[in-house]
Amino acid sequence: MKELWKLKYSxxxxxxxxxxxxxTDLIQSLISRIEAEDSKIKAFLSWEKESIVKAAAExxxxxxxxxxxxxxxxxxxxxxxxxxxxxxxxxxxxKILENYRSPFHAxxxxxxxxxxxxxxxxxxxxxxxxxxxTENSAYQVTKNPFDTARIPGGSSGGSAAAVAASFxxxxxxxxxxxxxxxxxxxxxxxxxxxxxxxxxxxxLVAYASSLDQIGPLSKDIDGIIDVYSVISGKDQRDATSKxxxxxxxxxxxxxxxxxxxxxxxxxxxxxxxDVAKAYESLLAELESKGAQLVDLDFSxxxxxxxxxxxxxxxxxxxxxxxFDGIRFGQRKDPSGKLEDxxxxxxxxxxxxxxxxxxxxxxFSLSAGYYDAYYGRAQKARVLIKKEYEGYFSKVDLILQxxxxxxxxxxxxxxxxxIQMYKADILTTSVNLAGVPAMSVPIGKDSNGLPIGLQITxxxxxxxxxxxxxxxxxxxxxxxxLPETIK
Amino acid sequence: MNLNEESLQKIAELSRLKIDPKDIxxxxxxxxxxxxxxxxxxxxxxSSVSDEDLYPNEGNSLRADKAKEGLSRSQIESFAPSFxxxxxxxxxxxxx
Numbered sequence: 001m002k003e004l005w006k007l008k009y010s011x012x013x014x015x016x017x018x019x020x021x022x023x024t025d026l027i028q029s030l031i032s033r034i035e036a037e038d039s040k041i042k043a044f045l046s047w048e049k050e051s052i053v054k055a056a057a058e059x060x061x062x063x064x065x066x067x068x069x070x071x072x073x074x075x076x077x078x079x080x081x082x083x084x085x086x087x088x089x090x091x092x093x094x095k096i097l098e099n100y101r102s103p104f105h106a107x108x109x110x111x112x113x114x115x116x117x118x119x120x121x122x123x124x125x126x127x128x129x130x131x132x133x134t135e136n137s138a139y140q141v142t143k144n145p146f147d148t149a150r151i152p153g154g155s156s157g158g159s160a161a162a163v164a165a166s167f168x169x170x171x172x173x174x175x176x177x178x179x180x181x182x183x184x185x186x187x188x189x190x191x192x193x194x195x196x197x198x199x200x201x202x203x204l205v206a207y208a209s210s211l212d213q214i215g216p217l218s219k220d221i222d223g224i225i226d227v228y229s230v231i232s233g234k235d236q237r238d239a240t241s242k243x244x245x246x247x248x249x250x251x252x253x254x255x256x257x258x259x260x261x262x263x264x265x266x267x268x269x270x271x272x273x274d275v276a277k278a279y280e281s282l283l284a285e286l287e288s289k290g291a292q293l294v295d296l297d298f299s300x301x302x303x304x305x306x307x308x309x310x311x312x313x314x315x316x317x318x319x320x321x322x323f324d325g326i327r328f329g330q331r332k333d334p335s336g337k338l339e340d341x342x343x344x345x346x347x348x349x350x351x352x353x354x355x356x357x358x359x360x361x362x363f364s365l366s367a368g369y370y371d372a373y374y375g376r377a378q379k380a381r382v383l384i385k386k387e388y389e390g391y392f393s394k395v396d397l398i399l400q401x402x403x404x405x406x407x408x409x410x411x412x413x414x415x416x417x418i419q420m421y422k423a424d425i426l427t428t429s430v431n432l433a434g435v436p437a438m439s440v441p442i443g444k445d446s447n448g449l450p451i452g453l454q455i456t457x458x459x460x461x462x463x464x465x466x467x468x469x470x471x472x473x474x475x476x477x478x479x480x481l482p483e484t485i486k
Numbered sequence: 487m488n489l490n491e492e493s494l495q496k497i498a499e500l501s502r503l504k505i506d507p508k509d510i511x512x513x514x515x516x517x518x519x520x521x522x523x524x525x526x527x528x529x530x531x532x533s534s535v536s537d538e539d540l541y542p543n544e545g546n547s548l549r550a551d552k553a554k555e556g557l558s559r560s561q562i563e564s565f566a567p568s569f570x571x572x573x574x575x576x577x578x579x580x581x582x
Binding site for chain 2: 100101102103104236239240241303305306307309310317321324325326327328329330331333336337338339341342343344346347350352355356358359360362363366372373376377378379380382383416417418421
């Protein structure tokens with residue numbers, strides 16, 4: 001049997017629809033790949049092989065009888081461990097939800113199942129989506145398939161590594177401040193943070209509700225477009241979901257190079273030289289094709305990490321207050337007193353980074369500090385939104401590197417929270433403004449590690465991002481995913 | 487600004503968290519590092535932002551007031567740490 005695991009998303013879709021191979025052939029190839037290599041990567045937290053094989057067999061039957069649920073029937077998709085799948089453990093990589101089996105499907109999952117996608121849970125992540133390296137998981141550290149001494153990025157590091165290691169062609173992650181784009185960049189794949197409110201958050205365990213958004217990660221642009229078109233659209237069960245239909249893939253058109261206005265950033269000392277070089281040579285190429293480059297002043301956006309951390313942690317201290325040992329998850333009851341039950345369940349259940357963020361959030365929401373921190377951060381967020389509106393009155397798209405560095409080594413930044421937070425310096429403002437952005441691979445550094453480009457568009461203009469990503473697909477195809485994991 | 491140990495303990499109490507005494511110094515150092523980092527926003531001029539900007543009137547997102555089936559009692563029981571006769575069990579809270 002051909003090594004089907006090597007195929008990109010678009011070739012998998014083509015092969016299934018032409019009958020070249022069946023969903024069962026495909027899943028068996030992917031399972032062999034996972035069983036041979038995941039001990040080095042640790043992308044998945046648990047492995048319910050029987051149910052995956054069964055889902056693929058059912059899809060094979062549907063295709064044999066000429067009744068596939070859709071053109072996607074049988075395509076495997078990895079799922080981050082904070083997206084609820086009925087009767088499957090959804091632990092958010094936390095001890096506090098160690099044995100929690102969700103009683104319902106997230107809306108995104110329901111939509112994927114209705115089209116016949118085969119779910120591959122549970123991709124590892126930073127606990128409750130808090131982190132930039134997947135080192136904060138309570139269970140295991142995921143490694144970068146390009147170099148297993150390095151991190152895959154976070155918090156959707158398990159999803160990104162699973163795609164980059166060719167365990168799955170496409171996966172779901174969630175992005176609060178860059179948690180889809182940054183790991184996509186560090187793992188040499190595509191990752192989309194959609195416009196806020198276009199994908200239902202129902203069934204996504206909330207970190208920071210006004211920032212979180214489910215987004216796809218894929219080996220190629222077609223996987224991003226297809227999955228986004230399936231999971232987007234209004235959901236009555238999520239009051240923050242926008243009243244718009246699902247994304248229509250026929251809207252994706254290549255843009256005319258001539259006259260295309262592209263906003264670019266000035267390279268600062270935070271950007272590694274190899275990253276800057278790849279970015280600037282891409283810009284030069286675009287200019288030679290007729291695109292017009294416009295310098296943008298990102299000085300306000302340089303404050304986005306502090307604004308982000310105040311808003312995100314305030315929301316997390318509120319959202320995570322539901323984990324008290326009473327209704328779900330883990331309970332620790334040392335003394336038989338209610339107050340001790342709350343405190344011990346939470347203190348033993350949450351990891352250090354989660355506790356640090358809860359404390360910061362409680363602090364910024366507390367009576368004496370609310371105006372100086374949380375109230376002020378909300379106002380500053382309005383300025384960020386207006387800043388983006390100003391940019392998009394001058395340019396069609398904004399291009400930046402996704403991450404200032406390529407993948408760093410395991411343990412390199414764990415002792416310094418600020419250094420870790422800075423990994424998201426170029427991505428957080430996008431979530432504050434609610435606009436869409438995608439990371440596309442554009443090259444490698446001198447160590448052979450991938451470099452990503454972040455493409456940002458005005459709200460609800462994912463079509464422009466996709467059209468542009470197709471236009472630079474020659475660049476993206478230079479970053480080949482590793483076949484051998486070392 | 488810098489927080490002292492007493493204030494950190496107060497915030498931990500509000501958060502229903504207990505910081506292990508052996509970790510308190512590390513926690514305090516890290517917390518203050520983060521606090522000093524986010525402190526830069528106190529220098530931002532946000533005076534141009536009005537209340538209308540802050541709370542735009544986008545309308546409510548309401549559903550029809552119709553009863554719908556929720557989770558069954560057995561589903562709730564399956565994920566609750568302690569559940570008896572239709573109730574979540576908690577330690578005794580009323581002294582007799």
